[in-house]
Amino acid sequence: MKNRETMHEPLIRISKKDSMQWYKSWAVRTAAIALALILCAFVIILLTGYSPIEVYKAVFAGSFGSERKVWLTFQKVAMLLCISLAVTPAFKMRFWNIGAEGQVLAGALATSACMIYLGSKLPPAALIPIMAAASIAAGLIWCFIPAFFKANFKTNETLFTLMMNYVAVQAVAYCIILWENPKGSNSVGIINPSSHFGWLPSLFNQKYLLNILIVFSVTVAMYIYLKYSKHGYEISVVGESENTAKYIGINVKKVILRTAALSGAICGLAGFLLVSGTDHTISTTTAGGQGFTAIIVSWLAKFNPIVMMLTSFLLIFLERGAGEIATVFRLNQSISEILSGIILFFIIGSEFFINYTVSFRKKNHKEGKK
Amino acid sequence: MSEKAPAIQLRGISKHFGKVAAISDVSFTVNRGEILSVLGENGSGKTTLMNMISGIYFPDSGQISVEGKEVSIRSPKDAFDLNIGMIHQHFKLIDVFSAAENIVLGIADEQYDLKAAKDKIRSTCDKYGFVIEADKKVYQMSVSEKQTVEIVKVLYRGASILILDEPTAVLTPQETRQLFKVLRNMRDDGKTVIIITHKLHEVLELSDRVAVLRKGEYIGTIETSQANESILTEMMVGKKVVLNIERSEPENPEDRLIVENINCLGRDGRRILSEVSFCARSGEILGIAGISGSGQRELLEAIAGLQKVESGKIVYINPQTGGIDNLRDKTPVQIRALGVRLSFVPEDRLGMGLVGSMDIxxxxxxxxxxxxxxxxxxxxxxxxxxxxxxxxxxxxxxDVKTPVSRLSGGNVQKVLVGREISSSPTVLMAAYPVRGLDINSSYIIYNLLNRQKKNGVAVIFVGEDLDVLIELCDRIMVISSGRISGILDGRTSSKEDIGLLMTKEQRGGAV
Known part of the structure; x- marks a missing residue:
């Protein structure tokens, strides 16, 4: 048998920590970002030979290089935030809605249809609300279907919402052929390019301001809804423990349906803002994977809508910075994705150090020989 | 065999979880060939300490010696190599495997020969007086059979030091007696047995010496022959405690809740309650005794509107109006809407009664x-x-903003019971309300139940400690495999009477 004469302690031990004060946990997070930047600097030097400072400047310039870029950054943050807000109530209820992508597309499709078929027939004052309502309804239905089956037949919502994404993509692909403009381009092109029918109006000459304000108000509303309303309370209870919910007489089925509907509705709204307020066209990539990125935003913020403003900004900042260094330094897009990956890894990893203590083996075991 | 040779020596063992010291500076010795009880209230660190001997946890500081040698036990495998085996409170068996398959599972350096293994199992059983069916699947076994498999599994691997964590918690008095007999046989064969418990009469009946822990600290070890209940309690709690539960005569009992012939199916479609009938009266405490999992949970949930009832009636008699309502097939909300003030302290406190991550x-x-x-x-x-x-x-x-999951078991229970009686109920159902609570908290809960009884509430109390049931309850209803096997008077019945009724259906072959 092994030699047991001396005491061997395991090299590393991990134990759970009590809750940390907020400033300490933020210090840990800041340190994580600093460390990530240092590591990225080495990676940059080793792989490209460029000065990391110059690269970081370019990353910053990617988001804030010009007034136009600043507006574009905030617009992108707003859209990602909007979709993140949509998935949050569902996730808080442990309803794994990974179908935001499809729900956004459903909303976008409804908006486009309204713009194409009703654009010239209705005045803007009637058209825009109808578009908004139609897209919200479309997103809502897209999420309500999986929720209905979950509530009544206990189907798995993860698979169901995921599959609904593919249905939405195919529906959009079909409509693109239907609405192709000009013929043979295999795209819809800008809808109502000269008349601007169904385009969300500019505020103070800023194309994106209205989008940003709408999303900001949704953020505040969602924060209040989750924290102070009876519905929000029911969502938390159902999410934490369905047994408790039943025990106190919450109608679990109703809460699931209602919350999923809300989640889909906000996705539909995001689809409306993307088509009517931003792109003025539709393609199968209108949602652009943001339905999945939104899940990261929501989790990182621990489902707090106010913190989600920060996390969605962080992700967009990294994404835009990555794009910028790819063009400025003529680097392959992969290098910037490596950098984003490193930074995200450190940020997520820092949560571990906030929740756990790691202790190493002590050199000489004083306690043992007391 | 030298009687006094130390089997395990602990020196200055400490273990922290976060800021909480679960065990601080504990030192004592376990002798070879003795039965040692480790006694302490819930949360005193008994299980944590034993987990460090069996390799589940590693101490923050301190030294463990086995058979006189300093050792470091980093995993359950290390513990096995030192011939230490632990039988945990929650059994670690594979349901679809037979007893023999479970016993040989995980023994790497041996040819897989089930036949030889069975022979070895049989000889082990004969030696100590176990009864085991080697081919029976675990899912068909009763709790006590599963426990036997766990013990044989440990012996099969050649353990000479056995640690049992609250082994009697799930057994009837008769099964407990059988277990004790086996444990004494093992001691006489030279094995060292450590049993973790908080039940005083078991300590006095079984063990040679008692080591007492209180709040993670070692208080002392005494010879059982020199101990009695009050000495041990004082060591455990740190002060003198009066161990009598008051029981007043019920005042003008009236029928409050009448359950008639209800039948329920469990989640797997098996019948879990058959033809259950009883009556709960105001101003009295009705105890429900039975082996855990005999249908107690489903019975209370059926009354509370959480479990579907196939047939039968649940009748509530309103004390103000004298009106009669059938609660069957009603949801908790509908029951409340009828004006029925029914409070329910469920068994699963943090999974059903409360939301752990939320504050008070x-x-x-x-x-x-x-x-x-x-x-x-x-x-x-x-x-x-x-x-x-x-x-x-x-x-x-x-403060009030602390998530309840951070509170200790006793405080969690106070929050739950406090909320349930704050709505001044007419019927109060409590399932295992003192499970995991220390002596003081338990008595606070008993007093609360007694106060409700005096206020004319019909109290239904599902308990596991028969001594408490006999002291606290006016009537005791015994449930066995989903049937009521008898309703006894709490003032005149004995533990043995209840124990017999607890296994009645099983003996006669469950239908």
Whole structure:
């Protein structure tokens, strides 16, 4: 048998920590970002030979290089935030809605249809609300279907919402052929390019301001809804423990349906803002994977809508910075994705150090020989 | 065999979880060939300490010696190599495997020869007086059979030091006696047996010596022959405790809840309650005894509107109006809408009665948040209620904003019971309300139940400690495999009477 004469302690031990004060946990997070930047600097030097400072400047310039870029950054943050807000109530209820992508597309499709078929027939004052309502309804239905089956037949919502994404993509692909403009381009092109029918109006000459304000108000509303309303309370209870919910007489089925509907509705709204307020066209990539990125935003913020403003900004900042260094330094897009990956890894990893203590083996075991 | 040779020596063992010291500076010795009880209240660190000997946890500091040699036990495998085996409270068996398959599972350096293994199992069983069917599948076994498999599994691997964590918690008095006989046989064969427990009479009946822990600290070891219940309690609790539960005569008992021939199916479609009938009266405590999993949970949930009832009636007699309502097939909300003030302290406190991640205020709101027309939550009343319960029931908590999962078991239970009786119920159902609680908290709960009884509430108390049931309850109903096997008078019945009824159906072959 092994030699047991001396005491061997395991090299590393991990134990759970009590809750940390907020400033300490933020210090840990800041340190994580600093460390990530240092590591990225080495990676940059080793792989490209460029000065990391110059690269970081370019990353910053990617988001804030010009007034136009600043507006574009905030617009992108707003859209990602909007979709993140949509998935949050569902996730808080442990309803794994990974179908935001499809729900956004459903909303976008409804908006486009309204713009194409009703654009010239209705005045803007009637058209825009109808578009908004139609897209919200479309997103809502897209999420309500999986929720209905979950509530009544206990189907798995993860698979169901995921599959609904593919249905939405195919529906959009079909409509693109239907609405192709000009013929043979295999795209819809800008809808109502000269008349601007169904385009969300500019505020103070800023194309994106209205989008940003709408999303900001949704953020505040969602924060209040989750924290102070009876519905929000029911969502938390159902999410934490369905047994408790039943025990106190919450109608679990109703809460699931209602919350999923809300989640889909906000996705539909995001689809409306993307088509009517931003792109003025539709393609199968209108949602652009943001339905999945939104899940990261929501989790990182621990489902707090106010913190989600920060996390969605962080992700967009990294994404835009990555794009910028790819063009400025003529680097392959992969290098910037490596950098984003490193930074995200450190940020997520820092949560571990906030929740756990790691202790190493002590050199000489004083306690043992007391 | 030298009687006094040390089998295990602990020196200065400490273990922290976060800021909490689970074990601080514990040193004592376990002798070879003795039965040692490790006695302490829930949360005193008994299991944590034993887990360090069996390799589940590693001590923060301190030294363990086995057979006189300093060792370091980093995993259960290390413990096995030192011939230490632990039988945990929650069995670690594979349901679809037979007893023999479970026993040989995980032994790497041996040819897989089930036949030889069975022979070895049989000889082990004969030696100590176990009864085991080697081919029986675990899912067909009773709790006590599963426990036997766990013990044989440990012996099969050649353990000479056995640690049993609360082994009698799930057994009937008769099964307990059988277990004790086996344990004595093992001691006489030279094995060292450590048993973790908080039941005093078991300590006195079985062990040679008793080591007492209190709040993670080692208090002392005494010879059982020199101990009695009050000495041990004082060591455990740190002060003298009066161990009598008061029991007043019921005042004008009236029928409050009449259950007639109800039948229920479990989640797997098997019948879990058959033809259950009884009556709960106001101003009395009706105890429900039975082996855990005999249908107690389903019975209470059926009354509370959480479990579907196939047939039968649940009749509530309203004390104000004398009106009669059938509660069957009603949801909890509908039951409340009828004006039935039914409170329920479920067995699963943090999984059903409370939401662990929410603070005390939010947990108070569970019952009342719907009040009022506003779409927003009204926090004022629940905050006052939370504060009142903290003050009146002496809940130890940093503040009302602390998530209840951070509180100790006793305080969690006070919060839950406090909320349930705050709605001045007419029927109060409590499932295992003192499970995991220390002596003082348990007595606070007994007093609360007694006070409800005096207020004319019909109290239904599902318990596991027969001594407590006999002392506290006016009537005791025994449930066995989903049937009522008898209703006894709490003042005249004995533990043995109840124990026989607990296994009645099984003996006669469950239908």
């Amino acid at each position: 205020i939010d947990n108070m709101m569970l019952r009342s948040y719907k009040k009022g027309k506003s779409v927003f939550l009204q926090k004022k009343e629940p905050r006052n209620l939370a504060q009142r319960i903290i003050n009146e029931l002496e809940v130890v908590t940093p």
